[in-house]
Amino acid sequence: MEGFVYDGDSDTVSEPFENGTEAEADQDGRKGPRLRFIIAVMLVIAGALAGLAVYAAQWKKSLWIKDVVISGNRVYPVEELMQKAEGVVGKNLDSLDSSVLINSYTALPYVKHTDVIKELNGIVRITLEERIPMALTANGDKVQVIDTEGYILPFRSLPAPLDGVPRVSGVRKRQTKGERLPKMQERSFSVLSEMIQAVAASEYARLLIRQVALSEENNTYFTTAGSPTRFIVGNGGNYKEKLKKFEIFWQKVVAKKGLDRYATVDLRFRDRVFAVENSQ
Secondary structure, eight states, rough: OOOOEETTTTTTOOOOOOOOOHHHHHHHHHHHHHHHHHHHHHHHHHHHOOOHHHHHHHHHHTOOOEEEEEEEOSSSOHHHGGGGGOOOSSBBTTTTOOOHHHHHHHTTTEEEEEEEEOOOOOOEEEEEEEOEEEEEEETTTTEEEEESBEEEEEEEOOOGGGGOOOOSSSSEEOOOOSSSSSSHHHHHHHHHHHHHHHHHHOOSSSHHEEEOOOOSSSOOOOOOOTTEEEEEOOOOOOHHHHHHHHHIIIIIIIHHHHHTSEEEEEEOOOOOOOEEEEOO
16 A cells, blocks of 8 residues: 555645655755855865965975084084085075985995985075994005994094094905995904904903904904003904903003013903913
């Protein structure tokens, strides 16, 4: 039986709606204006954003570089680094090619990485990550610097406290394909790095050691300031323990008998120190 609606106040019978109730029909009637309103609002917002983008682009073109700020440097003085940014101040901020500055600074041998940020207040901020000097080495008459990754750098005067790094002999190099700087052989560098780290963590040895001589035959040794004695530590093992034995030997023996008394002091053996006196 088909449905019908009975109106109690009249004798008429209302015909049924084909697709839903009368309330649903009213809602459908209101959807059209509401949708048109939402679309209009979205168009207004989109137009406003586009206008702001155009304004921001024009505003950036009117910005000029007021200053260059360099940070992160320890090896290079600011005055030297500022020469790489000569002519930047006064240029249009938007026209500055950051990659040109990055390449210019990264080309410096002691610079590992460069970041350039253009700030909307007219400041160009350059942040450097420099290589950290670990030791000095001599190649004939030419002195070079070894960094903490094993790269061999051209010599330059180092500021304190970087100028106190020890000298190293017996360095073996290798040229890595694609690298612009030569590098130490991995095994040789591993021995030197472990040795230098142990020296830096020691209590007294770091104040005395001045020269490290690398040897492939497990005879790596170091010497101290003012003494020809060779303190043999070898090419592996616990360097902290060996340096502790060195400090005890220095305080109890060398300090009493003099710096020139011994030719070699072998620290490679557990709980023992073998000292060989000079034949003179």
